[in-house]
Amino acid sequence: MQIFSKDKTYNFMGKSLPFIIFSLMLIIASYVFLGTKGLNYGIDFSGGTIVQVKYEGNAPIQKMRDQIVVNPMFANASITEFGAPDEVVIRFMNTSDSVKEDLGDIVSGLLKGTGTFEIRRVDIVGPKVGGELREKGIMAMIISIIAILIYITIRFEWRFAVASIIALVHDISIAMGALALFEIDVNLDILAALLTLLGYSLNDTIIVFDRIREEVKNSKSFDLFEIINFSISKTLTRTLLTSLTTFFVVLTLWMFGGEIIHGFGFTLLVGIIIGTYSSIFVASPLLKWLKFNVEDYKKKEAMKEKRRIDKEKMRAQYEQGIV
Numbered sequence: 001m002q003i004f005s006k007d008k009t010y011n012f013m014g015k016s017l018p019f020i021i022f023s024l025m026l027i028i029a030s031y032v033f034l035g036t037k038g039l040n041y042g043i044d045f046s047g048g049t050i051v052q053v054k055y056e057g058n059a060p061i062q063k064m065r066d067q068i069v070v071n072p073m074f075a076n077a078s079i080t081e082f083g084a085p086d087e088v089v090i091r092f093m094n095t096s097d098s099v100k101e102d103l104g105d106i107v108s109g110l111l112k113g114t115g116t117f118e119i120r121r122v123d124i125v126g127p128k129v130g131g132e133l134r135e136k137g138i139m140a141m142i143i144s145i146i147a148i149l150i151y152i153t154i155r156f157e158w159r160f161a162v163a164s165i166i167a168l169v170h171d172i173s174i175a176m177g178a179l180a181l182f183e184i185d186v187n188l189d190i191l192a193a194l195l196t197l198l199g200y201s202l203n204d205t206i207i208v209f210d211r212i213r214e215e216v217k218n219s220k221s222f223d224l225f226e227i228i229n230f231s232i233s234k235t236l237t238r239t240l241l242t243s244l245t246t247f248f249v250v251l252t253l254w255m256f257g258g259e260i261i262h263g264f265g266f267t268l269l270v271g272i273i274i275g276t277y278s279s280i281f282v283a284s285p286l287l288k289w290l291k292f293n294v295e296d297y298k299k300k301e302a303m304k305e306k307r308r309i310d311k312e313k314m315r316a317q318y319e320q321g322i323v
Helices: 013-036 059-070 103-110 129-157 158-181 188-218 224-256 259-281 285-291 294-319
Strands: 048-055 077-079 087-092 116-126
Touching: 013 158, 013 224, 013 259, 048 103, 059 077, 077 285, 103 116, 103 188, 116 129, 129 158, 129 188, 129 259, 158 188, 158 259, 158 285, 188 224, 188 285, 188 294, 224 259, 224 285, 259 285
Parallel strands: none
Antiparallel strands: 048 087, 048 116, 077 087
16 A cells, blocks of 8 residues: 655655754653653552442542541542543552551441442552662663664664664653653553553664665765655655554554553553654654764775675685685
């Protein structure tokens, strides 16, 4: 399926400056939200307890609040809807100190008289465990970025690697800004979505860079922007089809997957849009700003090819007994 003409080259780089400015504005806004609102860490990272309660009919949230604060353990508890008016979650920072103490039974006792309900889930994470999970999650992202930097440097050239990492930081920053803006609980599911976003965004960028590298080798032109425009135009249909297919799958997951994976789906939706956009309008123009030189690269590749041919000749001569 070919959406865009194979013979037409679009002038993406000629319009790159407004998009770079737009990206900078998004990143600044993201860091403002992160600095002012902060990330809303779920119990996976902050520690605490979640109790999920389902009612027959709409949950009487105000009545629940009035009755549950009687117990000091629930003094600062928050009670919010969980995907539907008949289902709520109770979040509080305290955890049960005794393994014999059943928090489900305690909550059931406190909510007597509020209606017919059932306790569907009780999740408990200690503050020490939550802190360790948060540290390990940050470490996982840092290690992933370092591994990506090494991989692209080996496969391409250091300027490609730096451009890819800047694009990844761009994508993650905007995704985290969106999480802060909409006050979505950051838990292990969100961490998994951010790591998935790293891989997805990198995949898009690598495909574009691979085509740019091939065109640099084969094209007679020494104009980097001309080569980038041609390369992006040739991969545009593939990029759009892949992104749209993934987007609609994740959109379905976000809309109908339930409240538990709502944050995961939202993060991926933002990531797919930003990741596709950055591979074209962020990563590629950075090659020019990082002083990537087509002529120098052609010379390096020619020298590599010459050394390879020389080695093959020497090997052939050795096998024939000439050397």
